[in-house]
Amino acid sequence: xxxxxxxxxxxxxxxxxxxxxxxxxxxxxxxxxxxxxxxxxxxxxxxxxxxxxxxxxxxxxxxxxxxxxxxxxxxxxxxxxxxxxxxxxxxxxxxxxxxxxxxxxxxxxxxxxxxxxxxxxxxxxxxxxxxxxxxxxxxxxxxxxxxxxxxxxxxxxxxxxxxxxxxxxxxxxxxxxxxxxxxxxxxxxxxxxxxxxxxxxxxxxxxxxxxxxxxxxxxxxxxxxxxxxxxxxxxxxxxxxxxxxxxxxxxxxxxxxxxxxxxxxxxxxxxxxxxxxxxxxxxxxxxxxxxxxxxxxxxxxxxxxxxxxxxxxxxxxxxxxxxxxxxxxxxxxxxxxxxxxxxxxxxxxxxxxxxxxxxxxxxxxxxxxxxxxxxxxxxxxxxxxxxxxxxxx
Numbered sequence: 001x002x003x004x005x006x007x008x009x010x011x012x013x014x015x016x017x018x019x020x021x022x023x024x025x026x027x028x029x030x031x032x033x034x035x036x037x038x039x040x041x042x043x044x045x046x047x048x049x050x051x052x053x054x055x056x057x058x059x060x061x062x063x064x065x066x067x068x069x070x071x072x073x074x075x076x077x078x079x080x081x082x083x084x085x086x087x088x089x090x091x092x093x094x095x096x097x098x099x100x101x102x103x104x105x106x107x108x109x110x111x112x113x114x115x116x117x118x119x120x121x122x123x124x125x126x127x128x129x130x131x132x133x134x135x136x137x138x139x140x141x142x143x144x145x146x147x148x149x150x151x152x153x154x155x156x157x158x159x160x161x162x163x164x165x166x167x168x169x170x171x172x173x174x175x176x177x178x179x180x181x182x183x184x185x186x187x188x189x190x191x192x193x194x195x196x197x198x199x200x201x202x203x204x205x206x207x208x209x210x211x212x213x214x215x216x217x218x219x220x221x222x223x224x225x226x227x228x229x230x231x232x233x234x235x236x237x238x239x240x241x242x243x244x245x246x247x248x249x250x251x252x253x254x255x256x257x258x259x260x261x262x263x264x265x266x267x268x269x270x271x272x273x274x275x276x277x278x279x280x281x282x283x284x285x286x287x288x289x290x291x292x293x294x295x296x297x298x299x300x301x302x303x304x305x306x307x308x309x310x311x312x313x314x315x316x317x318x319x320x321x322x323x324x325x326x327x328x329x330x331x332x333x334x335x336x337x338x339x340x341x342x343x344x345x346x347x348x349x350x351x352x353x354x355x356x357x358x359x360x361x362x363x364x365x366x367x368x369x370x371x372x373x374x375x376x377x378x379x380x381x382x383x384x385x386x387x388x389x390x391x392x393x
Contacts, residue, residue, distance in 0.1 A: 049075055067112055094110040125309065227315075240258060249275060254274045254339060266311060272306035289315060293309060
């Protein structure tokens with residue numbers, strides 16, 4: 001169900017005769033300002049799945065068997081809904097897999113003359129990567145195709161990304177401290193959305209959600225960076241791009257694989273790796289600020305088993321960072337008997353590296369090359385000069 005401000009009247013509940021129309025209109029401007037948007041409609045939806053399914057339903061009614069493109073990592077309920085529509089011959093469907101770097105950057109090969117809607121999340125939160133929505137949106141606009149994107153974990157946290165020309169934007173309130181049963185659906189004025197008058201219970205949820213936006217606070221300190229620094233002092237740290245090119249048996253000690261594409265400074269995706277024993281991430285689910293991914297199908301079994309998402313929204317200082325780190329170590333230690341000894345060895349080895357730096361001479365022939373590890377390597381060129389200096393560690 002989708003609830004519009006125009007359908008919501010003055011109610012007499014625990015909200016003490018709050019004029020909900022006035023409140024919602026007031027906060028509508030605040031929401032749009034946080035997204036740097038103007039002249040958009042805002043509807044309140046039971047959840048993200050309902051928001052997306054409603055958009056899909058509208059498209060399937062407006063056109064005869066429209067073609068819809070969707071990400072393979074979208075919510076399972078949305079995928080199931082699309083597959084059922086396809087099974088009943090209401091739509092034709094294309095499901096896009098992520099590229100080898102774990103994100104979607106091009107949909108041109110999937111577009112046809114019947115394509116009417118593309119559903120791609122802005123970020124793949126379960127695997128820590130950012131889709132190239134700007135390029136995808138340009139491809140949609142060239143063909144007059146509507147784009148729907150979920151911006152979970154970006155709203156209220158960053159103004160780094162541009163949402164300006166996306167047709168449908170959905171935002172869950174639960175990740176900014178609001179009720180879990182309400183999401184926002186923001187869309188352009190010329191797009192029709194079905195609406196239904198809400199119940200008192202949902203009106204209360206809407207008001208609580210709006211209040212959550214104004215009161216939502218996150219740490220001004222980069223505690224994520226501090227956490228990674230402390231991790232690096234006691235664990236072997238491997239970036240995921242390095243990990244995929246490594247011979248796994250050569251990783252002798254328990255390691256932290258950083259699966260992080262700088263979504264923002266409040267979210268960290270990582271995996272706890274051990275070649276000898278799978279580290280079960282289910283054992284971490286009771287730790288505050290740690291979440292388990294809904295899907296991590298693009299990764300191997302080692303990564304999937306130990307995959308964690310850590311939120312630093314309400315981690316404000318070093319003492320909280322230390323507490324989180326201790327809790328993680330205790331859970332790992334319950335599954336991995338040699339952990340403490342390995343940590344001691346790692347700490348000693350890293351101290352020796354600091355005390356006795358080695359000089360390594362690097363020489364490169366000057367030439368023009370591409371950095372194939374860069375997601376934008378097709379556009380970026382790097383001029384590697386001849387290096388005569390030494391690197392100190």
